[in-house]
Amino acid sequence: MSVPDLAPRPTVYGIVTVWVLALIAGVAIAVFVPAPLQAVWFAxxxxxxxxxxxxxxxxxxxxxxxxxxxxxxALGSLLILGIVTAAIGLAAII
Known part of the structure; x- marks a missing residue:
């Protein structure tokens, strides 16, 4: 028998935390990793x-x-890392 949650914690904070950490990782990769190795580090x-x-x-x-x-x-992290990758690609063209 399970006990019902009387005041469940909001689930959005866990999702947004992963997104923020993906953004931080993407920016760190863009700044600190050499260009030929960036694709591996993004994966x-x-x-x-x-x-x-x-x-x-x-x-x-x-x-x-x-x-x-x-x-x-996972989808939010993929989109965030994709946007960071696209920004790096556009910055390399310009």
């Missing part, structure tokens, strides 16, 4: 964001909507 940052998304949602402890929350954190 590693996305893998780290996916694992972090799983970890944050597991720590959260609610089973309802788990897949949706992990998917939102």
């Amino acid at each position: 590693l940052a996305m893998a780290g964001a996916l694992i972090l998304g799983f970890a944050v949602q597991l720590v959260y402890g609610r089973s309802t909507g788990f897949i949706r929350r992990v998917a939102a954190s």
Whole structure:
């Protein structure tokens, strides 16, 4: 028998935390990693964001909507890292 949540914690904070850390990782990669190795590091940052998304949602402890929350954190991280990558590509052209 499970105990119902009387005042469940908001789930948005865990998702946004992963997005912010993906943005920080993307900017750090853009600044500190040489251009030929950036693609590899962006893939590693996305893998780290996916694992972090799983970890944050597991720590959260609610089973309802788990897949949706992990998917939102992964998709948001992918979009953020894609935008940072596109910005780096445009800056290299200019």
